Amino acid sequence: MAEDTAPRVTFGAWPTPLEPAPRLARALGLGAGDLWLKRDDLTGLGGGGNKVRKLEFLCGAAVAAGARTLVTSGAPQSNHARLTAAAGARLGLDVVLVLAGPAAGQDLGAGNVALDGLLGAEIVWAGEADAADVVQQVVERLRGEGAEPALIPFGGSSATGARGYAECGRELLSQAPDLAQVVTALGSGGTMAGLVRTLGPERVLGVHCGAVPDPGAAVAALVPCPAEALRLRLDQVGAGYATLTEPVKAAIRTAARTEGVVLDPIYTGRAMAGLIAAVTEGDVRAGDRTVFLHSGGLPGLFGNEPAMRWAGAGAP
Ligand SMILES: *Cc1c(COP(=O)(O)O)cnc(C)c1O
Numbered sequence: 483m484a485e486d487t488a489p490r491v492t493f494g495a496w497p498t499p500l501e502p503a504p505r506l507a508r509a510l511g512l513g514a515g516d517l518w519l520k521r522d523d524l525t526g527l528g529g530g531g532n533k534v535r536k537l538e539f540l541c542g543a544a545v546a547a548g549a550r551t552l553v554t555s556g557a558p559q560s561n562h563a564r565l566t567a568a569a570g571a572r573l574g575l576d577v578v579l580v581l582a583g584p585a586a587g588q589d590l591g592a593g594n595v596a597l598d599g600l601l602g603a604e605i606v607w608a609g610e611a612d613a614a615d616v617v618q619q620v621v622e623r624l625r626g627e628g629a630e631p632a633l634i635p636f637g638g639s640s641a642t643g644a645r646g647y648a649e650c651g652r653e654l655l656s657q658a659p660d661l662a663q664v665v666t667a668l669g670s671g672g673t674m675a676g677l678v679r680t681l682g683p684e685r686v687l688g689v690h691c692g693a694v695p696d697p698g699a700a701v702a703a704l705v706p707c708p709a710e711a712l713r714l715r716l717d718q719v720g721a722g723y724a725t726l727t728e729p730v731k732a733a734i735r736t737a738a739r740t741e742g743v744v745l746d747p748i749y750t751g752r753a754m755a756g757l758i759a760a761v762t763e764g765d766v767r768a769g770d771r772t773v774f775l776h777s778g779g780l781p782g783l784f785g786n787e788p789a790m791r792w793a794g795a796g797a798p
Contacts, residue, residue: 505741533566663684667689
C-alpha cells in the first residue's frame with residue numbers, strides 16, 4: 483500500500499514543537515544552538531509519547547478491518563500499552579492488555595498501570611507464561627465471543643506502526659532542514675526504523691534500552707537497511723531494562739535542571755545518557771544540529787519506585 487493512502491486516524495496535533503535547548507547544550511559541551519528537543523512527549527492523547535504516531539496508523543488499519551477490540555502486550559509499566567488503552571477509548575473500542583509477569587508484587591496504583599485502569603482497559607497478567615502466547619489465547623477467546631480483535635504488535639513496532647516515524651522524519655526535515663542527526667531511545671525498534679526510512683541511517687543514533695535481545699535486527703526488520711549500517715549505542719542498558727543506572731541519573735538530573743524538561747529512567751533517560759557519551763567520544767560534535775527526540779514516558783517515571791525515591795531525595 484502506498485504511504486499516502488495508508489488508513490490513518492488522527493490522535494495528535496501535528497507537527498509537535500521543535501524547541502531549542504541552549505542550557506542543556508552547553509552542559510553537554512555543545513554550542514548553545516546545536517541541540518534541539520523534538521517534543522513527541524506532547525502528542526496529546528492519553529498523556530502523550532511516541533506510540534501515538536504509530537497508533538494512528540495501527541488503529542487506522544484496525545478500524546478499516548472492522549475491529550471492535552484492540553489487543554496488545556508489554557511490560558507492566560509499558561507506555562505503549564497505556565497509549566493503546568487511550569486510543570481504544572478515543573475510538574470507542576474495547577482494549578485488552580497482556581502485561582508481562584504476575585500481578586502479585588506490582589503496585590497497581592502507580593504510573594502506567596494505574597492509567598490503564600483509569601482508561602478502562604482489561605488487564606490480563608501473563609504470570610509465568612510467555613506474553614506472546616497469552617496474547618494468542620486472548621485473541622482466540624475474543625474471536626470466539628465475536629469481539630473482532632485486532633492485534634497491535636509489541637511496542638507498536640511493525641512496518642505499519644513505523645510509518646508514524648517516517649512521517650516524523652518528514653516533519654523534522656521541514657522544521658530543521660540542516661539537521662545532522664536525531665538521537666532516539668531504541669525499544670522495540672519502530673521509532674528508529676521510521677526515522678531511518680526518511681533520514682537515512684547516518685542521521686539517526688539509536689540508544690538501546692534493553693527491551694529486545696537484538697535491537698539492530700529489530701530495526702533492520704522494519705526498514706530496508708542492513709543492521710551493520712545503523713548507528714547504535716548498546717552501552718546504556720546497565721543490569722537490565724528496569725534498572726536505574728548512574729549515567730541515566732546524571733542525564734535526567736541535567737535535563738531537569740538546565741531546561742526544566744523531565745525524562746524517564748527507562749527510555750529518554752537512557753537516550754540522553756547515550757547522547758552525553760556520544761558527545762564525550764566525539765561521535766556527536768559541536769557545530770552540528772542535533773535533535774533529541776523526547777519520546778515521552780513520564781508515567782513510567784511515576785511508576786518506577788527507585789527513580790521516584792531518588793528524585794524525592796533531591797536526585798543526589
Ligand atoms: C516505546 C518507547 C520508546 C522506544 O520506541 P520503540 O519504537 O519501541 O523503539 C522510547 N521512548 C518511550 C518513552 C517509549 O515508551
